[in-house]
Amino acid sequence: MVNPTIAIPKAFKVTHEQFKELAAANRDLRLERTATGELIIMPPTGSETGNRNLDIEGQLWLWNRQTKLGKAFNSSTGFHLPNGADRSPDASWIKLERWEALTQEEREGFAPICPDFVVELRSASDSMETLWSKMREYITNGASLGWLIDRKNRKVEIYRQGRNVEILENPTTLSGEDILPGFNLDLKEVW
Template structure:
């Protein structure tokens, strides 16, 4: 059974500012909430235990690499970013170069940072529809600063690779996925994700 998030469409006079949306997310922290560029709010069900474990594993692999590499920082799935379109998104795992992170003020770093990560990962659970995830990845790929993204489709054992200005690449049941030149030396072991 495929599930979709609950989408709330708000009249223009009820649109929240970025500050209000941040506060809305804080008082509803048990929910996974995003907002698209049109102001529609998506409320997603929590992930199941198996998907949560796989998500934690891929974040863990990225975090270990990032700590060893030292050129950037990682973010978990509970981190929100404000994209240039006004959309507020929370990738399942992400990474950003320190030089970009350090351009933000301390206040911007405390809330939903108004910047797109260099690298994002979205993990499809068995109940997720694929099209909204692909649309989200295209949204990231159109952002300044974005360099690489992976949409991991556990259901079909595929990894879609997004790079700015390039066609989407699809890998069938890879044993590993490489971070290329964006994350030199980072190789995601897919046996822990599948």
């Protein structure tokens, strides 16, 4: 069976409910929705980016498995942010008490919550302007810590609540600070 192609008009807008239906009917597509309802269809990442993203997710998962301080999520997880956007960070984490405050129904869908920690890993098809906007959106919606990892330029931008963005040139590790105590992301495999 051949999958049909889909053409989306530039200014196409969808509600959150329509977005949930689209996502359920097109599970193989990577979809996001802006706070204004604009539908975004993201191409799959290349193999190199996918491999490095899995390494980031794996390190976060292992730390969380050992500490049991929250819930870790991979890039296929969508969240319904307080501003109305539906976003899927490349990796994310939510404190256990915030996760447990959600109902079972909320957990099973696009959880109506912004993760405490988010990671975006720049792929070849990502524009920095789009990623900067997403990182600011996560922080504005409640994320305490965010990492924008730019493999192409070997830079990491660190986003925190109430602080200016910190830019690191070619770091070898990143600290989860007091948000993810004891978590240190080893970037050797990511670069």
